[in-house]
Amino acid sequence: MSRQMGDSHRRFLQTMMVNGIVDEQGARTLYQHCCETHNTQYAPDKLDEFIDTINSKLQPMFMQIRKGMSEDNGQQYYALVNMAETDVTRMSSDYADNELELFRKTMDLIVGSENGKASSTDILNSADTMTSKKLKKSETEHLLNRLVHDKWLSEKRGEYTLSTRCIIEMEPYIRTMYQDQVKVCQICHNIAFQCQICENPTCGIKIHNPCVARYFKGRSEPRCPACDDFWPHEIPEVRRPKSQSRR
Numbered sequence: 001m002s003r004q005m006g007d008s009h010r011r012f013l014q015t016m017m018v019n020g021i022v023d024e025q026g027a028r029t030l031y032q033h034c035c036e037t038h039n040t041q042y043a044p045d046k047l048d049e050f051i052d053t054i055n056s057k058l059q060p061m062f063m064q065i066r067k068g069m070s071e072d073n074g075q076q077y078y079a080l081v082n083m084a085e086t087d088v089t090r091m092s093s094d095y096a097d098n099e100l101e102l103f104r105k106t107m108d109l110i111v112g113s114e115n116g117k118a119s120s121t122d123i124l125n126s127a128d129t130m131t132s133k134k135l136k137k138s139e140t141e142h143l144l145n146r147l148v149h150d151k152w153l154s155e156k157r158g159e160y161t162l163s164t165r166c167i168i169e170m171e172p173y174i175r176t177m178y179q180d181q182v183k184v185c186q187i188c189h190n191i192a193f194q195c196q197i198c199e200n201p202t203c204g205i206k207i208h209n210p211c212v213a214r215y216f217k218g219r220s221e222p223r224c225p226a227c228d229d230f231w232p233h234e235i236p237e238v239r240r241p242k243s244q245s246r247r
């Protein structure tokens with residue numbers, strides 16, 4: 001049932017290849033723009049079908065446009081992912097071996113933390129335990145900036161998290177590598193790093209912050225969806241995506 005790939009699909013794909021990731025609103029705007037530019041039929045509710053058509057042609061090249069949620073704001077994103085490489089070796093054309101080792105160590109810290117974050121101090125300290133050629137402090141700092149620039153990590157006030165792109169692209173790898181550590185969100189069933197945790201020791205389920213906001217919105221007394229214990233954390237507000245000029 002896959003339809004033919006046309007110029008509008010090709011233009012959409014080219015933009016994805018340049019940007020790597022776009023948010024849902026950006027994808028909608030781009031979809032409309034591509035259809036209008038190439039005079040093809042545009043239906044606002046057919047974005048996912050449009051992307052399926054592209055994906056059917058990407059499959060033999062082990063590429064895919066995959067959808068996932070930002071742990072930060074709960075918005076959906078579309079990322080162009082490489083499915084041939086299953087681990088961080090996919091980054092080896094852009095990063096040296098010792099740089100990839102430091103990235104792996106950063107992932108270890110983030111996955112092993114309660115809140116899905118690693119401080120720059122902890123990352124700098126972990127550079128001391130590298131087995132490949134050690135990175136100097138300034139080199140580590142420069143590398144962290146590059147990883148943020150290339151959208152593998154996000155940074156806020158000296159704390160690093162896995163970026164939305166990284167989570168979408170590396171999810172199968174993370175699930176395999178960190179089987180015992182990684183938990184999925186009770187609400188959306190995606191892997192969860194930045195989240196709230198049920199304090200009942202026999203439960204301990206995780207819920208992403210944006211999923212917490214949506215799930216508990218309008219409920220008078222927040223209770224854990226798994227064990228029914230009182231949910232003791234502050235419930236964040238549901239964040240509305242910034243409205244853009246179109247629609």
Ligand SMILES: [Zn+2]
Binds near residue numbers: 211
């Ligand atoms: Zn979730």
Ligand SMILES: [Zn+2]
Binds near residue numbers: 198203224225228
């Ligand atoms: Zn619970």
